[in-house]
Structure formats: C-alpha cells, structure tokens
Amino acid sequence: MISTQTSQQSDLPKLPVPTLAETSQKYLKTVAPLLNNDEFNETKKIVEQFQHESKPLQDLLLKRAQTEENWLSQWWLDKTYLEWRLNLPIIYNPGLIFPRQSYRDFDGQLQFAANFTHGILRYRELIDNDKLPIDRFGSDPLCMDQYKKIIGTCRIPAKDIDQLHLYKKSGHRHIAVFYRNNVYRLPVYDSQGNKLTADAIYNHLKKLENLKETNDNQQSIGHLTADERQLWAPIYKQLSSIPENKDLFDTINDSLFVLCIDDQYQTLNKTDNQTLAGYNCLHGGGTKYNTANRWFDKTLQVIVGPDGYSGLNYEHSLAEGGMMTALADYTLDYCKSAQSFTQTNQESLLKKCNIVIPKQVEQSIRESEKRVNKLIENCDLIVHKYTGYGKEFAKENKLSIDGIIQVGLQVAYFRMHKKCGATYESGSLRRYHLGRTETIRSCTLEALKFAFAMSEQHHETSNAAKYHLFLNALQAQRQYTTDAINAKGIDRHLLGLKLIATENNIPKPALYDHVSYKRAMHFILSTSQVGAKHDCVMAYGPAVDDGYGCCYNPRNDSINYMVQCWYMDDRKEDPQDDHLLEELDTTTLCNRTGVEVWYFHPDQIRPDNESPSLIKLKKDRGYTYEDEIKVDPSMENYEAKLKTFFSEHLHSDEEIRLILEGSGFFDVRDREDKWMRIHVFAGDLIILPAGMYHRFIPDKHNFIRARRLFVGEPIWTPINRPDGDQHPCRKVYVEHLHHNDKNDIEKHVLEPIS
Incomplete structure (x- = not known):
C-alpha cells in the first residue's frame, strides 16, 4: 500500500528534550570560535553554574514534553513569529x-x-x-x-x-x-x-x-x-x-x-x-x-x-x-x-473591491509608505549561479555539498572581516511530530582553522595541510548537522528553558545575560539550503543589521545562491557608529589610498610567539623600535586625546599599528578625497603611508590596545589639514598614489559618509 500524507503521522515520535549535560558541553564547543581565551574561561564557569541553576527548569520542561503534542511548536509559533513586531518582508x-x-x-x-x-x-x-x-x-x-x-x-x-x-x-x-x-x-x-x-x-x-x-x-x-x-x-x-x-x-x-x-x-x-x-x-x-x-x-x-x-x-x-x-x-x-x-466572450467574474479610507488614517498611511521605502532602500541583494560544480561533484568525491557551501561561507566571511561570526543554518526537525527547525551552528573551530589557513598571505600552510583542515571542517559540519536534525542541538533547548522560566516566574540562569550567549545569538550569517527540482532560488534578509542572509539551492552541476546584506544609515552625529555605506574589495582600497593591511592570528602576535611572517615583515621594512598604546576611558585626558586622534591629519613618516586587543576605526581619504573607513581588530596590522590624510577613533567598545612600530626613533607628529597640503610628504604621496594601480594586500573596508 502506498503511504500517503497522514498515514504515518501518528507514528512519528514526539520531540525529545536534550539533557543539560549535552547542551552545556555543546554550547561550550559552539561559542569557542566567538570568544577570546579570557572570555572562554569565564564562560566555562558560567556554564557549570547554568547546569545547577537549570535543573528545576529542566524538570518543568520534561513535564511539558509529556503533556504537549510537541513541547516547542506553540512557543515557536508565538514567540518567533506572531509576537514579532518588526516588518515581515525581507x-x-x-x-x-x-x-x-x-x-x-x-x-x-x-x-x-x-x-x-x-x-x-x-x-x-x-x-x-x-x-x-x-x-x-x-x-x-x-x-x-x-x-x-x-x-x-x-x-x-x-x-x-x-x-x-x-x-x-x-x-x-x-x-x-x-x-x-x-x-x-x-x-x-x-x-x-x-x-x-x-x-x-x-x-x-x-x-x-x-x-x-x-x-x-x-x-x-x-x-x-x-x-x-x-x-x-x-x-x-x-x-x-x-x-x-x-x-x-x-x-x-x-x-x-x-x-x-x-x-x-x-x-x-x-x-x-x-x-x-x-x-x-x-x-x-x-x-x-x-x-x-x-x-x-x-x-x-x-x-x-x-x-x-x-x-x-x-x-x-x-x-x-x-x-x-x-x-x-x-x-x-x-x-x-x-x-x-x-x-472567449464570457462575462468576467473578476470583481473589484473598493476601500474607504478616513481622513484621520491618510496621514498614517503616508508615514507608513516612507518607513517601508526606507527599509527597502537599506537592503542589498544579489542572485547568482555558481557553475564550477554542484551536487554531482560532491557525490562523486563522497563529500557533502551542504558542508562545502557552509565551510565556504565561513572562509568568505573571514576573508572579508578577518573574524568569524555566529552562523545560523536551518536544520529540519520534521522527523518529529509537528517538528519545525533546529539551528545548525556552522561556525566551528574546525571551520575557523581552515578559513585562517586559506587567508594566510604568505601561504605558509601547504595544500595538503589545507585539504586536511578542509576535511576536518566538513566532518565538524556533518556532525553538528546530524545532531541538530536528531533534536540534539542547543538552541531550541536553551529557548525552552528560558521560556519555561518566564512562564513560572523563575529567574532565568545567568548564562542568558552573559557575553557568550549574546554573541552566540547575534547571527552574523543566516543561511539555509532550500532545494528545488526547478532552477529556483529563495531570498531572505539578514537576521541582524550587520549580517548577511544567504539561501542556496544546490543543483546537479551548479549552485543557485542569494546573498543579502544592509546598506547602513548616513547619520553623522556619532562618529563611533559604523556609518557603513558599501563594502569595497581589497584592490579598491589599496589603489585608492596606498594603505596596507596585514592579518596575523592573535596567538601569533605575542612577543614570545611571533608569526614568522610578522618577523619577516618587520625585518624587511626596517621596523626597529616599538611600543604600546592603549586607548580607553581610563587614560588621562581621554576626551581631549580622542579629539586629537579624530582630527584629520597626516604624518611625515608612515604610521604602523598592530592591534593587540579591542577594535576601532581608521578613516582614510581616497584619491577623490572621500572618506573610507577601515574597521580593525586584534591581529590586524595597518600601514598608513606618509602624507595621507587620516583619523582614528575607537568603536562602540571604547577600547583598543595596539603596538606602534617605527623605523628608527619614534616620531608621532600630526600635521592637521590644511597645514599639510603643502608639505613635501603630501606631494610625494599624491604623486605616488596616482601612479599606483596594483597592491596585493587583502582587507575588508567600509566607506562612510564624508
């Protein structure tokens, strides 16, 4: 007998509840790529505390699972969708x-x-x-x-x-x-x-x-x-x-x-x-x-x-x-x-429906139109077909096409931003009665290691070693996918514990207010494989303002995918906001400014463990003197110092900064005198040419610690605009810039309103 639609519906298992031990262990593994060593050590303590705090919540959740058809489905419908107060499209x-x-x-x-x-x-x-x-x-x-x-x-x-x-x-x-x-x-x-x-x-x-x-x-x-x-x-x-x-x-x-x-x-x-x-x-x-x-x-x-x-x-x-x-x-x-x-000449049954709009509603409708158009203007999207290979290639090589795409997304994001970000991939829970989805967390330590190896500028990792790292990343992706579709992910369990606490007026565990949880839930990449027999592709927006939405349909010999991100606002009142307009590739940055940006793993910039590439760079460029600078509110005359840093200026020598901790913005003028914004993080080494107008300010975290490198004696004498216009170093820089059309350094750059 052919099984149809509902014939096996009653035989489906109920959605299980993972154990606290399983979720805690997996949580630590999934947040590790998002945290530094100090944050991770602190997270381990918080997770241990979480296991004790959550025992009564786990008992309540298990009771709910016994009495409900699906302990999650109504919560999921209400909390994730119907209580959502923002816009539906995008x-x-x-x-x-x-x-x-x-x-x-x-x-x-x-x-x-x-x-x-x-x-x-x-x-x-x-x-x-x-x-x-x-x-x-x-x-x-x-x-x-x-x-x-x-x-x-x-x-x-x-x-x-x-x-x-x-x-x-x-x-x-x-x-x-x-x-x-x-x-x-x-x-x-x-x-x-x-x-x-x-x-x-x-x-x-x-x-x-x-x-x-x-x-x-x-x-x-x-x-x-x-x-x-x-x-x-x-x-x-x-x-x-x-x-x-x-x-x-x-x-x-x-x-x-x-x-x-x-x-x-x-x-x-x-x-x-x-x-x-x-x-x-x-x-x-x-x-x-x-x-x-x-x-x-x-x-x-x-x-x-x-x-x-x-x-x-x-x-x-x-x-x-x-x-x-x-x-x-x-x-x-x-x-x-x-x-x-x-x-035919048949009479049409198509009937128009009229609308009566009171005067007091007309203004609200006009205001709504402005808001909706602004939302749409801030949205960027591309639909693309990749024709290098598809499902058949993956099958022939006994690889997962979904794994290849997900690991590829991690590499792409790392190359652009020189960091990783929490990643959401939708995994199906339809093996279970009334099942919806679980999160597959594709940002793994294994994927991060592979992304870093693929981003090295001097190719210190052999191709064989890179392939080994690639297979490790695929295996980690496969394992988490298997866990997620078998109801052993962490996200729905953590949501259930949080909601059961709210319903029973029980204080939620400290984990939910911890930096690790906030970072883990800030899904920079929101991704999904939505397969179709026809040559279709699905599109949706990013989950967060600084993120990307990426949906894809792997086909036999190609991959249809959609990538979407936001154009950011043009507000100027807070210079520590991102002020992003568009993303520019590395070549554009270097051709327009002559800026060089290198990336080193944060573990390889300590004096006792410097990367061979960093040692070679310092030797080749003649950097013989270095010191450290820390910019945060504890420094003396902090506000005055920020004004100095953020005043547009140039130097007669190149400026070199190796970021040790924290983050901030270097704004530089391109050849058309437009501002370009470079967001730097730990591991970035930025070289600003002599004679180039620039400025600096920390981002919203208000903290950055950097090593300053010099050729010979340390000199940091700012020459503010317009005083620098006639300086010899400025003339040399401008002449060099207009003849320079090639540079190999890679860096993600952001261009703000000038």
Whole structure:
C-alpha cells in the first residue's frame, strides 16, 4: 500500500528534550570560535553554574514534553513569529524566484498566471484528499502537518501578538488578485464546487487588459502589511471596522492565495534581471514599483511579473521553505504541460473591491509608505549561479555539498572581516511530530582553522595541510548537522528553558545575560539550503543589521545562491557608529589610498610567539623600535586625546599599528578625497603611508590596545589639514598614489559618509 500524507503521522515520535549535560558541553564547543581565551574561561564557569541553576527548569520542561503534542511548536509559533513586531518582508517573509518563463507580453503573463493558479488548485486537491506522498529523509517519514497550512491561511495584525485566519476545506473558493495596487475577487470554483479550468481563469483575468492603460489606481494599502506590526495593527483595526471595507478584507483573508500581477519592475544600475526578480519577489521594490501590489500577511502570494519573471512570497509563521518549493515544483511541472488558450466572450467574474479610507488614517498611511521605502532602500541583494560544480561533484568525491557551501561561507566571511561570526543554518526537525527547525551552528573551530589557513598571505600552510583542515571542517559540519536534525542541538533547548522560566516566574540562569550567549545569538550569517527540482532560488534578509542572509539551492552541476546584506544609515552625529555605506574589495582600497593591511592570528602576535611572517615583515621594512598604546576611558585626558586622534591629519613618516586587543576605526581619504573607513581588530596590522590624510577613533567598545612600530626613533607628529597640503610628504604621496594601480594586500573596508 502506498503511504500517503497522514498515514504515518501518528507514528512519528514526539520531540525529545536534550539533557543539560549535552547542551552545556555543546554550547561550550559552539561559542569557542566567538570568544577570546579570557572570555572562554569565564564562560566555562558560567556554564557549570547554568547546569545547577537549570535543573528545576529542566524538570518543568520534561513535564511539558509529556503533556504537549510537541513541547516547542506553540512557543515557536508565538514567540518567533506572531509576537514579532518588526516588518515581515525581507526579515521574515522569504521570496522564491522561479526560472524565467517564456512569455514576454501581458497576454502571456496572464496565461502563465492562469496556469499557475490552476496548478495550485490541483495541488490543493492533493492536500485536501490526503494524496500527497510522504516526504522522507532516507527511509524516515517526515511530518506533513505544514502542508495543510500553506493555502488559504492569513495572518491578522493585532496588538502585542498577531492572530491567524486558518484554512477550512469547506470555504475558500476564490483568490485575491492584485493589479496596479487594486484588489479583485476572482472565484476559481463553479457553483457545484468544481475548479475552473486554466482556460476559464485566463479569460476572467483578461478583464485586467482593459485596465492596463487606465489610471484606475485607488489609494493603496498593500504596503501597510510591510510596516512594523505595532504600527500596522491599529490601522488594520480602523479600516476593517468600516462596513464598506468588509468585502475587501474578506476577499483577502478568505482567499486561497493572493495573485500579484505586476506591470513594472524596479530598475537599478548594474543589476542583472535575475537579481531584479529577487528584489521583486522579496519586497516589490518600494511603493514606486510593486510593494503596494502585495499583501505580506497572506501565507501564499504568487507574483507574476513582466518579461517572464515570476515567483512567490510567503508569510513564514506556518511553514518552512521546503513546503513552498514542493508546491512550486509541482505547479511549474504542470505549467510545462498546460494546453494552449482559447479566448472567449464570457462575462468576467473578476470583481473589484473598493476601500474607504478616513481622513484621520491618510496621514498614517503616508508615514507608513516612507518607513517601508526606507527599509527597502537599506537592503542589498544579489542572485547568482555558481557553475564550477554542484551536487554531482560532491557525490562523486563522497563529500557533502551542504558542508562545502557552509565551510565556504565561513572562509568568505573571514576573508572579508578577518573574524568569524555566529552562523545560523536551518536544520529540519520534521522527523518529529509537528517538528519545525533546529539551528545548525556552522561556525566551528574546525571551520575557523581552515578559513585562517586559506587567508594566510604568505601561504605558509601547504595544500595538503589545507585539504586536511578542509576535511576536518566538513566532518565538524556533518556532525553538528546530524545532531541538530536528531533534536540534539542547543538552541531550541536553551529557548525552552528560558521560556519555561518566564512562564513560572523563575529567574532565568545567568548564562542568558552573559557575553557568550549574546554573541552566540547575534547571527552574523543566516543561511539555509532550500532545494528545488526547478532552477529556483529563495531570498531572505539578514537576521541582524550587520549580517548577511544567504539561501542556496544546490543543483546537479551548479549552485543557485542569494546573498543579502544592509546598506547602513548616513547619520553623522556619532562618529563611533559604523556609518557603513558599501563594502569595497581589497584592490579598491589599496589603489585608492596606498594603505596596507596585514592579518596575523592573535596567538601569533605575542612577543614570545611571533608569526614568522610578522618577523619577516618587520625585518624587511626596517621596523626597529616599538611600543604600546592603549586607548580607553581610563587614560588621562581621554576626551581631549580622542579629539586629537579624530582630527584629520597626516604624518611625515608612515604610521604602523598592530592591534593587540579591542577594535576601532581608521578613516582614510581616497584619491577623490572621500572618506573610507577601515574597521580593525586584534591581529590586524595597518600601514598608513606618509602624507595621507587620516583619523582614528575607537568603536562602540571604547577600547583598543595596539603596538606602534617605527623605523628608527619614534616620531608621532600630526600635521592637521590644511597645514599639510603643502608639505613635501603630501606631494610625494599624491604623486605616488596616482601612479599606483596594483597592491596585493587583502582587507575588508567600509566607506562612510564624508
């Protein structure tokens, strides 16, 4: 007998609770790459204390696990999603970009929309009739509960915690069509309950063609769903309470899904069409383009753009990406086999829904538009296909393609930032009843060692040794992945202990306020493999302001991936803020400034254990004198010293600083006299040429300790601007800079507003 959808659901095991010993031991291992020696030694004491403090919490959690279907699932839904008060698009709602379709005109756009709609109706029948084959990991059946929630559901904004408008088999006979920011109701079942053919749906959608050249744009409200939840909720309450608006909100909330027919795209210089499709599916490009032609509260939005570009956007609270790619794969397969269309003169069932907006709400809507556009402007994204190899190469070499990608991400981040960062990879818990996800922590000590070896400038590590480190990193990644999908990760357990403490008015353990926990939960890299049979890729935003989101779809001979990060603000009131505008590559930094930056492992900059590369550098450059300087609030005349350091100046000799502890910013002028900001950390050695204007300030940590290196006697005489303009060293520097177009030093650089 063929196993279908729910036939093995009751046989799935309940989600277990890890032991305190397992979580404590694994916690220490996962935070080790993020901490220095002193912090790690302190963390070991905190973790030992945590095991004692958490015993009563563990007992309560075990009791909850006995009485609940899944001890985590309701918490996860409420705390991770419905209580979330920030914006849904970019941060929570992913976009799924389809391979480009063959249509190039509006009629073809409507035909694809009709085919895709009919394909979803067929997929709905499989779900409702328990006909979906069971997903499996190897031979293990996976929980199929999420499939029942991807069609017909909607999130409703509310104060403090949102509500869910859930799917019912007996209802939901229409879709909501968004076109030019207007909302239309389109029935997709006849009076006997039979689904309409793709041909019939197409002919109903043809009514939109008559509106294409009109200015029938009513005041839009779709962008409100992209605003912060606490701001959107009161507006929703006001608008939905108006009797004349009931039809519009019922049309959206009760619809099977939202179908977005877009008639223009965001345009960006130097951006390929696939990346533009990524922007469109993720957030719509702003209210000037398609953001108001969306309803981000709806679980499923089908986005059909012009010129063959299309995809999905989905509200994340009820399902993971795998359910959406399964729906997309099925429906795209159906679209391939769909028949040609016949135009008829039937009366269209497409009905426009009007909106009444009180005067007192109009200003709130305009303010919301500004906030949403600002959010979108601060978002950067790239969609790329890597064609060097794919799953087949990994399989032939008995390697994990996911492991290769994750370790590669660690190397890439380390090369850019000269440090590692907490990394989130989504691991499935669907082996368990109502299971969602566990965090795979990909930033391991093994990955860090490999990343460091791959970043050495003098290639002191042999290729054989690097390969050995690579295999070690893959093994560490594989082991943590195995643990995570078998409910032996640390993140959901730590969350459960924290929440059970809150519910029972028990003080939470000290670990939750410790620097190790805060650093571990600051996910610089938020990553996920979302595989699809078709040539798709999913896009979502970073988890933190200074982070990256990276989603990828490994294919047989290629890898589709999306990388996203933030452009930062242009505020100038606090010079110790990052003030990041864009990331620049090493060659750009060196060509524009002549600055050199070297990186040494912090363990190899101590006088008793100096790296051979550092010893050689000092000898080659003639650095014969050195001393130390510490900049922190304890130094005498701290504020006055900061003003001196941050005044724009130059020196007649090059300035060399080896960072021993802490961090700070060197701002340097490029050849066009624009400021470029270099964030330095322990292990960085920075060489500023004589005659170059620059300044320095610690970052928000207000602490940096550095070794100053000199050729001969120590000289530190600042020459402030404009006094330095006529200095001989300045003329030599400018002349040299304009002839210099090559440098091999690697460093991540940040450019602020000047």
